[in-house]
Amino acid sequence: MSVSTAAIDPSVCAPLPVLGQDVTVPLVTGGEVTYAALDYAASAPALQRVWDDVAAYAPYYGSVHRGAGYLSQLSTDLFENSRRTVAEFLGCRAEDQVVFTRSTTDSLNLLAAAIPADCQVFVYETEHHASLLPWRDAQVTYLNAPRTPGQAVETLERALADRDPYGPALVCVTGASNVTGELWPVKELAAAAHAHGARIVLDAAQLAPHHPVDIAELDVDWVAFSGHKLYAPFGSGVLAGRADWLQAAEPYLAGGGASRKVARRADGGVDVDWHTTAARHEAGSPNVIGVYSIASACKALTEAGFDSLVAREQELVGRVRAGLAEVPEVQVLSLFGDDAPRVGVISFVVRGWNSSHFAAALSAEYGIGVRDGLFCAHPLVRTLLGSDPQDPGECGAPEAEPGERSLNAIRVSFGAGTPDEHIDRFLRAVTELVREGARWKYRTEDGRCVPDRGTAAQV
Numbered sequence: 001m002s003v004s005t006a007a008i009d010p011s012v013c014a015p016l017p018v019l020g021q022d023v024t025v026p027l028v029t030g031g032e033v034t035y036a037a038l039d040y041a042a043s044a045p046a047l048q049r050v051w052d053d054v055a056a057y058a059p060y061y062g063s064v065h066r067g068a069g070y071l072s073q074l075s076t077d078l079f080e081n082s083r084r085t086v087a088e089f090l091g092c093r094a095e096d097q098v099v100f101t102r103s104t105t106d107s108l109n110l111l112a113a114a115i116p117a118d119c120q121v122f123v124y125e126t127e128h129h130a131s132l133l134p135w136r137d138a139q140v141t142y143l144n145a146p147r148t149p150g151q152a153v154e155t156l157e158r159a160l161a162d163r164d165p166y167g168p169a170l171v172c173v174t175g176a177s178n179v180t181g182e183l184w185p186v187k188e189l190a191a192a193a194h195a196h197g198a199r200i201v202l203d204a205a206q207l208a209p210h211h212p213v214d215i216a217e218l219d220v221d222w223v224a225f226s227g228h229k230l231y232a233p234f235g236s237g238v239l240a241g242r243a244d245w246l247q248a249a250e251p252y253l254a255g256g257g258a259s260r261k262v263a264r265r266a267d268g269g270v271d272v273d274w275h276t277t278a279a280r281h282e283a284g285s286p287n288v289i290g291v292y293s294i295a296s297a298c299k300a301l302t303e304a305g306f307d308s309l310v311a312r313e314q315e316l317v318g319r320v321r322a323g324l325a326e327v328p329e330v331q332v333l334s335l336f337g338d339d340a341p342r343v344g345v346i347s348f349v350v351r352g353w354n355s356s357h358f359a360a361a362l363s364a365e366y367g368i369g370v371r372d373g374l375f376c377a378h379p380l381v382r383t384l385l386g387s388d389p390q391d392p393g394e395c396g397a398p399e400a401e402p403g404e405r406s407l408n409a410i411r412v413s414f415g416a417g418t419p420d421e422h423i424d425r426f427l428r429a430v431t432e433l434v435r436e437g438a439r440w441k442y443r444t445e446d447g448r449c450v451p452d453r454g455t456a457a458q459v
Contacts, residue, residue, distance in 0.1 A: 013308035016300070017048035018231065018417035025367045028440050028451045033367035036422035040229075041178050041345045041413035042371055044209055046293070047231040053296040054233075054289055063285055065257065079288050082295035083278070089298035090223055090240050091214030097243040099278045100236065100291050104205040105130040107224035107239035108172070110281055111201055112138065114249035119168040122159055122198070124152070125379040126179075126335065131172045131203040131224075132379075138170075145383050148336055149185040153192050160196035169198035175207030179377050179384065179411070181317075181345030182336050183211070190219045201241070205229050209415055210313060210343035212306050215241060227294040231301070231416065236290025239281075247276045255283035301416070309416050313344045316414055316423055320346055323427035329353075329434050333384040333409060344418070347375070347411040349385065350434060355408040356449035361438040364451045366429040368422070371411045381409055 024032040037045055057078065062071030064079045083098045092098065101107045112134035115121070121135040124143045132142075141159055146152035156171060163169060171193045176183050186202055193200040201222040204213050208225040215223055222241030228234045251258040251274055258280050261273040274280050301309065321338075324330045329351040334340065350358050359372035374381045387407055412426060441452040 013312040015419050016304060016416045018045040019048060019051055020045050027367060028364040036368040036425055038412045038414055038422060038426055039369050039371050040415045041206060041411060043228045044231050044415055045417055046233055047297060047300050049300040050232050050293050050296040054293050057292060064288055075288055078292055082291045085295040085298055086238055089302065091216045092240055093216050095243060096241050097246060097278045098238060098240045099281050100286060101239055102235060103237040104203060104224045104226040107237050109134045110239055110252045111222060113252055114245045115170055116168045119170055120163055121170050122156065123172045127174055128178050129376040145335060145380060153185060153188045156189055157192045160198055171198055171200040174203045176343045178206045178345060179347050179375050179380050180334050181342035182340045183342060187218050206343060206345060211310060227290060230294060230297045232293035232297045236287050236294050246281060251283060252281040253283040258283035313415060316418060317342060317344055319423055324348060327431055327434050344414040347409045349409050355410045357442055359410050360442055360449040361433055362429055365439055366425060368426055368429055373408050375411055
């Protein structure tokens with residue numbers, strides 16, 4: 001998978017309007033500043049377009065699928081039209097199903113519950129925990145972190161060829177790393193999986209918001225992603241792809257909506273005829289607003305022109321990487337090297353700084369929101385930092401005090417709503433903190449590095 005910016009002038013693509021773009025936050029050193037949200041990889045701010053669409057629908061809110069009333073019928077149409085919008089956004093094949101879930105994590109746990117009992121699962125240690133951990137009831141082979149895209153394909157081919165017994169198999173892989181932002185060779189991995197009789201699921205949580213995803217073109221069997229990464233509100237996600245394993249599996253949740261017919265038996269038991277459509281795994285009253293918000297985000301990104309959005313983001317990626325390269329104390333983390341294509345997700349460490357301390361100073365002194373820790377990808381971050389991937393670690397601040405080295409990292413991430421000023425402020429802040437140090441004292445409180453509010457003056 002490659003990112004092309006040919007014949008596109010990034011300057012003509014303005015940031016998309018997002019919620020919170022005018023929010024101001026206090027600085028510990030005095031005054032206020034417009035908040036620079038640079039934590040898109042955790043949750044991207046909702047697009048204003050999405051929020052407006054949801055607000056316009058809200059007065060017509062109704063329960064879907066079985067209501068005879070006008071609002072129920074309208075909501076049902078909106079819900080099912082949203083399913084078609086998402087299918088089109090993902091380039092789904094005619095026979096594919098789009099199942100609405102709560103998140104990427106929920107989607108992959110649903111698929112894990114639907115795989116055949118004798119299925120072997122292959123997953124790289126580089127995965128986010130959402131795709132690393134759901135396969136607890138399966139026979140899992142964890143693959144070592146590759147150092148090139150070609151090595152990723154070769155590692156998978158060897159593992160699949162050596163499997164015993166030769167039965168059903170599933171490969172789970174990210175499209176873009178939530179730690180390094182690097183794009184993975186998804187199409188090549190899909191070809192390798194299929195050549196060895198395996199299926200493949202793509203964790204597109206970090207890919208879909210930054211780059212077009214086409215199931216048919218990539219030839220993957222399933223795609224999973226979250227609405228809150230795709231500029232929609234929290235609480236909704238998607239699992240899209242082949243229907244056969246999903247239709248053959250017991251419903252992920254048992255209840256109303258998943259069942260087509262329920263009858264008592266003479267012996268006192270219950271006979272259930274489950275749906276074979278996506279409804280089979282959508283029991284209960286669905287999150288109509290969440291589903292509609294995902295569809296609205298898909299439309300907004302498509303209408304804005306993904307090529308232009310990608311081109312502008314690549315310009316921002318280049319600026320951030322170039323700016324960080326000018327600070328010798330900064331080490332950017334990478335699996336595949338400097339030339340690897342990537343989305344707007346960059347993790348780094350700063351020599352002489354505790355990562356939690358650095359992130360706290362960015363927030364308190366510059367109004368910049370980034371993330372520090374292991375990013376729910378503990379084995380990968382440990383590997384990138386040169387420690388044993390089996391070492392224990394926690395998501396969040398380490399026990400080290402401000403100024404002490406920690407085996408955590410700092411992540412800056414951005415996207416379609418990021419203004420140039422946020423990038424400029426971030427790079428200036430990194431340079432100033434490294435050269436001049438923090439202007440305030442910090443302490444560890446409840447596992448987080450925070451400004452010492454008892455400090456009467458700057459230091």
